[in-house]
Amino acid sequence: MRNVPPVDLPSADDTATRDTRFFGQPFALAHVFGVEMWERFSFYGMQGILLLYLYYSATDGGLGMDQAVAAGIVGAYGGAVYLSTVLGAWVADRMLGAERVLFFSTIVIMAGHIALAALPGFAGVIVGLILVAVGSGGLKATATSVVGTLYSDTDTRRDAGFSLFYLGINLGAFAGPLLTGLLQDSLGFHWGFGLAALGMALGLTQYSFGRRSLPDEARHVPNPLPSSRYPLVAGVAAAGVVLILVLIFTGVIRADNLALIVIIAVIAAAVAYFAVILLSRRITSEERSRVWGFLPLFVTSVVFWSLYQQQFTVLTLYADERLDRNLFGWTMPVPWVQSINPVFIILLAGVFAAIWTKLGRRQPPTPTKFALGVVIMGIAFLLFLPFAGGGANSTPLLAIAGILLTFTIAELMLSPVGLSAATKLAPEVFQTQMVALFFLSVSLGTAISGQLATLYDPANEVPYFATLGVISIVMGVLLLVCVRPVLALMRGVR
Numbered sequence: 001m002r003n004v005p006p007v008d009l010p011s012a013d014d015t016a017t018r019d020t021r022f023f024g025q026p027f028a029l030a031h032v033f034g035v036e037m038w039e040r041f042s043f044y045g046m047q048g049i050l051l052l053y054l055y056y057s058a059t060d061g062g063l064g065m066d067q068a069v070a071a072g073i074v075g076a077y078g079g080a081v082y083l084s085t086v087l088g089a090w091v092a093d094r095m096l097g098a099e100r101v102l103f104f105s106t107i108v109i110m111a112g113h114i115a116l117a118a119l120p121g122f123a124g125v126i127v128g129l130i131l132v133a134v135g136s137g138g139l140k141a142t143a144t145s146v147v148g149t150l151y152s153d154t155d156t157r158r159d160a161g162f163s164l165f166y167l168g169i170n171l172g173a174f175a176g177p178l179l180t181g182l183l184q185d186s187l188g189f190h191w192g193f194g195l196a197a198l199g200m201a202l203g204l205t206q207y208s209f210g211r212r213s214l215p216d217e218a219r220h221v222p223n224p225l226p227s228s229r230y231p232l233v234a235g236v237a238a239a240g241v242v243l244i245l246v247l248i249f250t251g252v253i254r255a256d257n258l259a260l261i262v263i264i265a266v267i268a269a270a271v272a273y274f275a276v277i278l279l280s281r282r283i284t285s286e287e288r289s290r291v292w293g294f295l296p297l298f299v300t301s302v303v304f305w306s307l308y309q310q311q312f313t314v315l316t317l318y319a320d321e322r323l324d325r326n327l328f329g330w331t332m333p334v335p336w337v338q339s340i341n342p343v344f345i346i347l348l349a350g351v352f353a354a355i356w357t358k359l360g361r362r363q364p365p366t367p368t369k370f371a372l373g374v375v376i377m378g379i380a381f382l383l384f385l386p387f388a389g390g391g392a393n394s395t396p397l398l399a400i401a402g403i404l405l406t407f408t409i410a411e412l413m414l415s416p417v418g419l420s421a422a423t424k425l426a427p428e429v430f431q432t433q434m435v436a437l438f439f440l441s442v443s444l445g446t447a448i449s450g451q452l453a454t455l456y457d458p459a460n461e462v463p464y465f466a467t468l469g470v471i472s473i474v475m476g477v478l479l480l481v482c483v484r485p486v487l488a489l490m491r492g493v494r
Contacts, residue, residue, distance in 0.1 A: 028150055029161060031210030033168035035106060036143050038203025040169045042113055042196040043136055044342075045176025048335035049184045049192045050074055051316045054125070061188050063122065068454045069256050071313040075450010076258035077129050078309060082443030083266050084137025086273065089145075089436030091138070093429070094225040098142040098149075099218040103211060105142065106204045108135030113197035117190050128193070141436040148423035148431070149217040160353040166416040167349040172199075174342030181335030223282070223429045259450035266444040270298070273437055277430050287427035293489030294425045294434075296479060297370050297418065298441045303475045304374045304414055305445025306452065307381055307468055308407060311341065313453035315400075321458065323400055324393040332397075340401055344408035352412045366421045367486045371479035373414030378472030380406035381465045388461040425490060 054070035056062025065073075092101040112131030116124050147165050176199065184192035225233070247253045253261050277283065277291055316334065319325070325332040356363050364372075383403045387395045418438050426434030456464055479486075 028214050029147065029165065031207060031214065032143055032146050033165055034210065035203045035207035036165065037168040037172040038199050038206065039106065039109060039139055040172030041176040041199040042109065044173040044338060045180035045199065046113060046116065046193060046196040047312055048177030048181055048338040049189060051312065052334060053189045067317060071317065071453035072259040072450045073255060075313055075447055075453060076262045077133060078312065079262040079266060079443045079447025079450065080133040081136045082140065082439045082446060083262065083269060084134050085141035085436040085439035086269055088138030089141040089433040092142050092145065093221065093223050093431065093433050095221065097219040097221045098145040099211060099214055101138050102142040102146060103207065105135045105138030106200065106207060109139065110197060110200040110204055113193060113200055117194035117197050140439055144419045144435045145423065145431055146214060146218045149215050160357040162416040162420045164353055167346060170342040170345035170349065174339045174346060177335040177338035181333040184335065185333040222431055259447050262447040263444065263451060266440060266447055270440045270444065273440065277427065282429045283427040289489050290425040291427065293486055296482060296486050297367065297421060298437065300370045300374050300475055300479050301414065301418055301438065301441035302445045303472055304377050305442045306448040307377050307472055308411060309446040309449035310453060311338065313449055314456045321392060322390060322395050324396055337400065340404045341408055344405050348408060348412055365483065365487055366417055367479060367483045369413050369417045371476045373410045375473050375476030376406060376410035376413065378469040378476065380410060381469035381472065384465040385462060388465065
């Protein structure tokens with residue numbers, strides 16, 4: 001029999017690189033893109049009306065809470081969402097794998113939105129927000145990690161792919177507040193919450209059919225927990241639940257200090273997480289250096305999100321009381337302001353993805369992108385100053401649109417790049433948990449945004465917007481100065 005020369009079969013990385021069926025990206029990205037889009041529809045749709053539900057009077061369908069307390073709760077809830085990414089990431093890395101955690105998380109989220117829609121009063125808020133926070137946290141860390149499995153380490157499409165993934169997030173974020181806000185304005189809050197539940201149900205259905213085509217790496221458990229330690233984990237989880245209940249019933253955790261409690265918890269979790277990863281014997285010296293390089297990005301991200309996430313606290317109050325929402329004789333619902341930023345994301349995400357793709361290895365390194373993002377975010381806050389001190393309906397809608405455009409440019413410089421950086425800098429055995437660390441920066445920033453919102457005084461806005469804007473700009477300049485040493489720590493990752 002004639003000898004046949006061996007055939008070089010394409011590797012998994014080669015196959016992924018050649019797959020360009022989804023706007024130049026691997027087709028499997030479409031499945032994660034879809035479930036994330038519907039989850040963001042439900043998440044932002046609910047969050048767009050949540051603060052209003054808490055502080056509107058009972059005659060207007062709300063719960064009649066104090067505005068400052070309500071804003072603190074929204075910030076604390078947002079922080080808890082991102083804090084719970086730690087739990088989701090740990091379960092993914094040690095027990096189930098990222099893809100399975102993502103799937104189960106969609107079910108928990110849907111149950112939370114159903115609770116908000118069906119249960120009356122504070123019972124619905126408590127049960128619903130806890131379920132949505134836990135489920136969204138599990139989905140956030142794992143969806144990003146699953147996207148990371150679609151690209152090889154040398155695939156220059158990675159940042160562009162994350163930008164496209166970010167577009168899916170913002171398609172949902174655009175439509176959610178529009179439709180839930182319209183239902184809330186015409187039929188009531190619980191109809192809006194019900195629509196959020198329906199959106200999550202559509203996302204769950206779509207993902208159930210597409211999840212099987214994801215690569216096996218997405219289901220891989222990188223650091224399996226020995227079965228003998230399962231009882232210990234269950235005991236720790238039960239003790240944690242009991243401790244939280246005791247703190248609530250003894251008055252240590254209250255509605256008016258919830259944001260501060262979450263801030264303390266996130267700081268403790270972040271310190272512990274960095275320590276666990278850096279002290280692990282299972283990572284190499286190069287991986288440890290990259291984690292150190294991630295630390296200044298983490299701090300910069302906290303500053304950025306503490307300003308950016310005020311869209312759901314201060315900006316909602318601003319839109320309700322200060323913004324001129326009159327459009328040709330029709331008053332635009334307050335939640336619709338939350339859809340302005342996603343419109344700009346939809347328009348610009350593809351532009352940024354194309355820019356990074358075109359530049360390839362000539363694009364600015366990650367620390368530079370982070371620094372520019374936080375500087376631009378500071379400028380956005382300074383743009384509120386010309387309108388400070390105005391009365392009711394004094395700020396033009398076009399002005400808020402311009403400020404939110406600045407928010408968007410800052411976000412695209414930092415957020416999708418941060419997700420990508422987390423996957424690139426992650427040690428092999430801490431892939432999903434490294435993404436959770438990035439989300440911890442979002443968690444801490446979001447909780448801080450809720451705490452800061454309690455300091456906002458419409459009668460004296462200049463110190464508030466000026467101080468936060470300047471702090472953000474200074475942080476960005478400091479990181480620009482330190483780009484070279486940070487890149488040295490990142491050991492070849494840009």
